Amino acid sequence: MAKLYFRHGTVGSAKTLNLLAVAHNYRQQGKHILLMKPDLDNRFGKERIKSRAGLEMNADVLIVDERSLRCRDYTGIHCILVDEAQFLSAKVIEELRNISLVHDIPILCYGLRTDFKSRLFDGSSRLMELADSIEEVKATCHFCNRKSIMNLKHVNGRAVNEGPSVELGAEEKYFPACYRCYTREIDKSRLDTQRAGREDALSIHT
Ligand SMILES: [Zn+2]
Structure with a gap:
């Protein structure tokens, strides 16, 4: 065989x-x-x-x-x-x-x-x-009950789908996710980052 x-x-x-x-x-x-x-x-x-x-x-x-x-x-x-x-x-x-x-x-x-x-x-x-x-x-997906097909990575508690494979000094965690939850988590994290960026910009101007 x-x-x-x-x-x-x-x-x-x-x-x-x-x-x-x-x-x-x-x-x-x-x-x-x-x-x-x-x-x-x-x-x-x-x-x-x-x-x-x-x-x-x-x-x-x-x-x-x-x-x-x-x-x-x-x-x-x-x-x-x-x-x-x-x-x-x-x-x-x-x-x-x-x-x-x-x-x-x-x-x-x-x-x-x-x-x-x-x-x-x-x-x-x-x-x-x-x-x-x-x-x-x-x-099973960590976030719902569908089958997982993706490996979602969190770096310091935030979902990422870019950057190096290993970030020294950062806390990295992986979750099984279906495609729907994977994209939702990545989008959410992107919005959070943009919002934080805007708040930083506002605080500089005030
Ligand atoms: Zn899911």
């Missing part, structure tokens, strides 16, 4: 919990699996793959972009599970695609489809192009 899977979902869709459940099942059957994640994800410490529900496991391989995944290193593996796959480069996705083919094993990649600006991540884009199976891990 040489299938490459892309299981995408917004923040809060329990992707990592899903990944850990699959890993647990394989290991209970005595199968040899590998857990991978990109090296840049340092939220919970380098080697841990941790879900917001509290479950965690160690990552076996930290993927560094400059180092190639060599096909021959994966002989005898039954399955590979990848967390935060959106952060991988196109080159790494192509290497995973090749490993799944050569060793005839399933490779399950979990990740976000788009960033807070609603654009595809590089890794997700290549997975959309190359995966045999694209599955959505569903979650």
Whole structure:
């Protein structure tokens, strides 16, 4: 079963919990699996793959972009599970695609489809192009009961859809949102900013 899977979902869709459940099942059957994640994800410490529900496991391989995944290193593996796959480069996705083919094993990649600006991540884009199976891990919008498809970012309590990916020193939070709520929150925040700007201008003149 040489299938490459892309299981995408917004923040809060329990992707990592899903990944850990699959890993647990394989290991209970005595199968040899590998857990991978990109090296840049340092939220919970380098080697841990941790879900917001509290479950965690160690990552076996930290993927560094400059180092190639060599096909021959994966002989005898039954399955590979990848967390935060959106952060991988196109080159790494192509290497995973090749490993799944050569060793005839399933490779399950979990990740976000788009960033807070609603654009595809590089890794997700290549997975959309190359995966045999694209599955959505569903979650509900933080603001209503529709399905979430967007990742809404708050910086210091204000919704943003532009600016750098990481703002040092700012408090950043992500919410799953449907498109309607996403655009409403962004518009609201834009109006608030304009109003604050006008009030500042008025206070200068008075
Ligand atoms: Zn909504």
